[in-house]
Amino acid sequence: MASLSHLQLSLLLLPLFNLPFVSSSWSTFERERDYSNWISWNLKNYQQRATRKVESLVEAPAGRIKALDGKLRRAEMNRVRIWVCQKGTGDFKTITEALNSIALYNKRRVILMIKPGVFREKISIPGTLPFVTLSGDASDPPTITGNDTASVSGSDGMPLGTFHSATVAVDANYFVAINMKFENTAPHEIGSPGGQGVALRISGTKAGFYNCSFYGTQDTLYDHKGLHYFNNCFFQGSVDFIFGYGRSLYESCYLNSIAKKVASVTAQKRTNASLASGFSFKDSVVTGSGRVYLGRAWGDYSRVVFSYTFLDKIVLPQGWSDWGDQKRDLGVYYGEYKCSGPGAANLTERVPWARMLTYEDAKPFIGTHYVEGDTWLVRP
Ligand SMILES: *[C@@H]1O[C@H](CO)[C@@H](O)[C@H](O)[C@H]1NC(C)=O
Ligand SMILES: *[C@@H]1O[C@H](CO)[C@@H](O)[C@H](O)[C@H]1NC(C)=O
Ligand SMILES: *[C@@H]1O[C@H](CO)[C@@H](O)[C@H](O)[C@H]1NC(C)=O
Ligand SMILES: *[C@@H]1O[C@H](CO)[C@@H](O)[C@H](O)[C@H]1NC(C)=O
Numbered sequence: 001m002a003s004l005s006h007l008q009l010s011l012l013l014l015p016l017f018n019l020p021f022v023s024s025s026w027s028t029f030e031r032e033r034d035y036s037n038w039i040s041w042n043l044k045n046y047q048q049r050a051t052r053k054v055e056s057l058v059e060a061p062a063g064r065i066k067a068l069d070g071k072l073r074r075a076e077m078n079r080v081r082i083w084v085c086q087k088g089t090g091d092f093k094t095i096t097e098a099l100n101s102i103a104l105y106n107k108r109r110v111i112l113m114i115k116p117g118v119f120r121e122k123i124s125i126p127g128t129l130p131f132v133t134l135s136g137d138a139s140d141p142p143t144i145t146g147n148d149t150a151s152v153s154g155s156d157g158m159p160l161g162t163f164h165s166a167t168v169a170v171d172a173n174y175f176v177a178i179n180m181k182f183e184n185t186a187p188h189e190i191g192s193p194g195g196q197g198v199a200l201r202i203s204g205t206k207a208g209f210y211n212c213s214f215y216g217t218q219d220t221l222y223d224h225k226g227l228h229y230f231n232n233c234f235f236q237g238s239v240d241f242i243f244g245y246g247r248s249l250y251e252s253c254y255l256n257s258i259a260k261k262v263a264s265v266t267a268q269k270r271t272n273a274s275l276a277s278g279f280s281f282k283d284s285v286v287t288g289s290g291r292v293y294l295g296r297a298w299g300d301y302s303r304v305v306f307s308y309t310f311l312d313k314i315v316l317p318q319g320w321s322d323w324g325d326q327k328r329d330l331g332v333y334y335g336e337y338k339c340s341g342p343g344a345a346n347l348t349e350r351v352p353w354a355r356m357l358t359y360e361d362a363k364p365f366i367g368t369h370y371v372e373g374d375t376w377l378v379r380p
Pocket of ligand 1: 147186
């Protein structure tokens with residue numbers, strides 16, 4: 001199994017692309033750890049953009065420019081920390097106990113500082129617990145592990161289903177995870193029914209994941225719904241390992257297939273043209289074993305874009321799959337922009353409905369504006 005340090009090494013080996021405007025200002029910002037600096041950076045940028053009124057490189061579409069939302073701003077200014085340590089030197093020994101200590105309809109950012117360890121807990125963060133952060137140590141991230149699958153019986157004797165198989169289920173808004181490892185260790189044989197085992201399901205909106213890793217086989221990350229941002233994260237799975245109808249930006253992420261045969265990396269479920277959902281992968285890597293489609297259409301209007309991403313030789317020449325339903329060829333939006341590597345070198349066999357994007361086409365997808373980041377992204 002690849003470790004996070006392997007991930008970080010691999011990301012360092014990524015070819016350097018022309019980083020657009022937003023990325024360079026982010027990295028300047030990265031050096032400023034202090035939250036109040038971030039607030040002023042955010043506000044300053046907002047004001048600059050509002051007055052500039054230019055179509056600069058990666059500019060948010062008109063009308064989307066807003067300052068950090070008020071509820072979030074207040075929550076961040078009143079941060080509290082809780083320590084979780086299995087050895088008993090923190091406030092709680094389990095993540096579940098720590099979560100249970102938070103008042104419902106909590107209005108403050110509550111950061112669970114989690115000491116290294118393997119936590120065999122099934123975690124549910126309900127909608128009534130917004131502003132929760134799970135924070136681990138970058139050098140030894142804590143693991144939350146489980147092995148439920150869709151076919152395992154729940155407390156009512158009925159099969160859990162994919163939705164409830166998740167080791168960690170987040171229904172709350174404004175969730176953040178930093179340096180965490182989420183795992184579902186259920187084994188899976190391709191074609192066996194009920195083998196779906198979700199490591200993490202995110203159904204709340206405005207969620208950020210930094211330096212996290214997600215391990216599973218079939219259906220690793222259920223990117224269910226809402227606005228999500230993933231940075232420097234690692235995903236491992238065999239089939240559809242990122243799926244759902246979230247509107248998400250994956251930046252500098254590493255998608256590692258452990259498929260043995262033919263599989264799909266994503267299954268994005270945009271079911272109608274008016275849904276603003278889709279997955280955008282930027283500055284990322286698709287690699288591993290098997291032969292993979294970049295995406296297969298779970299919904300008729302499935303939308304996925306890969307930009308500036310290294311596509312390894314495991315990517316099938318056809319690139320994308322309509323899941324055997326040809327009417328989806330007309331509705332899906334499967335785009336590629338400035339990808340590199342053997343999987344992007346020869347596009348003659350790409351399905352005709354794959355889109356090779358121009359800069360203008362790609363622009364809406366290749367910045368944090370894609371997830372309305374101005375209003376809620378708080379750099380950890
Ligand atoms: C899941 O993990 C538990 C605890 O380690 C174990 O007892 C059980 O056999 C596992 N189930 C499967 C299907 O592997
Ligand atoms: C993420 O990992 C990198 C590399 O190990 C580290 O430098 C950085 O501080 C981590 N980010 C956070 C938010 O901990
Ligand atoms: C599109 O799908 C969403 C979510 O399922 C639904 O709420 C909405 O009504 C649908 N819109 C149309 C035009 O079908
Ligand atoms: C690209 O692939 C096609 C079909 O497999 C093949 O005929 C062609 O020679 C390839 N082109 C290059 C430049 O490798």
